[in-house]
Amino acid sequence: MITEKLQKAINDQITAELWSSNLYLQMSFYMEKEGWDGAAHWLAKQSEEEREHATDMAHYLIKRGGEAKVSMVDVVPEGWGSFSEVFEHVYKHECHVSELIDSLVDIASSEKDKATQDFLWGYVREQVEEEATAASIVDKIKKAGNTGLFYLDAELGKR
Ligand code: OFO
Numbered sequence: 063m064i065t066e067k068l069q070k071a072i073n074d075q076i077t078a079e080l081w082s083s084n085l086y087l088q089m090s091f092y093m094e095k096e097g098w099d100g101a102a103h104w105l106a107k108q109s110e111e112e113r114e115h116a117t118d119m120a121h122y123l124i125k126r127g128g129e130a131k132v133s134m135v136d137v138v139p140e141g142w143g144s145f146s147e148v149f150e151h152v153y154k155h156e157c158h159v160s161e162l163i164d165s166l167v168d169i170a171s172s173e174k175d176k177a178t179q180d181f182l183w184g185y186v187r188e189q190v191e192e193e194a195t196a197a198s199i200v201d202k203i204k205k206a207g208n209t210g211l212f213y214l215d216a217e218l219g220k221r
Contacts, residue, residue, distance in 0.1 A: 064126040068178060071169045072123055076116045077133045078162055083112035085138040085155065092142050100219030101145065107221050108152075115185070122181055145211055146203045153196035160189040 064072075090105035120130035142148045163185045170178040199218070206214050 064123065064128040064175065064178065065173045068169055068173045068175055069123060069128040071166055072119055072128075072178075073131045073133065075162060075166055076119050076130065077135060078159070079112050079116035079119065080132070080135045081138065082155065082159060083109045083116065084135060085109075086112060086152075088138045088140050089142060089148055089152070092140065093145075093148060096145075098145060098215050100215035100217065101148070104218040104221045105148075105152075122178075126177070145215075146200070149196060149199045149203055153193065153200050156189065156192045156196050160186075160193060163189055 086105045086109035090102045090109060093099075093105060094102035123130045142151065163182060167179060167182045167186060170182055199214075202214055203211065
């Protein structure tokens with residue numbers, strides 16, 4: 063059985079994951095409007111992934127005898143600037159999420175809940191990948207120049 067404190071912390075993270083999902087969906091719409099269909103596709107996939115994180119966490123809570131909640135999700139920002147600025151923001155946001163997940167592990171550890179620590183380590187590892195992927199896209203955008211952006215956009219569309 064999961065403790066109340068940990069249940070609340072995971073439910074807060076579910077809300078954060080749904081906010082991330084909406085953030086990337088909003089970015090996807092923005093890029094589509096800007097004519098970057100590949101980047102829009104990549105961001106829509108990222109949005110789906112964040113929603114999956116929320117539902118996986120909810121399934122885990124229920125499995126442990128807890129209750130999963132969908133709380134109010136704040137409005138996400140809009141209007142993102144250049145191709146590069148969009149992905150710089152993705153990178154910064156993923157670094158922020160990594161901090162949130164690290165704090166969750168700390169709570170699971172203080173509650174001496176080994177199973178939840180184990181469950182959360184999967185997210186810690188995934189955040190390493192997500193940060194690295196976003197950083198590498200930012201790096202490629204810098205190297206691409208204006209013409210190269212069209213190739214990069216096509217690559218992102220293959221996700
Ligand atoms: Fe939910 O994985 Fe990144 O943010």
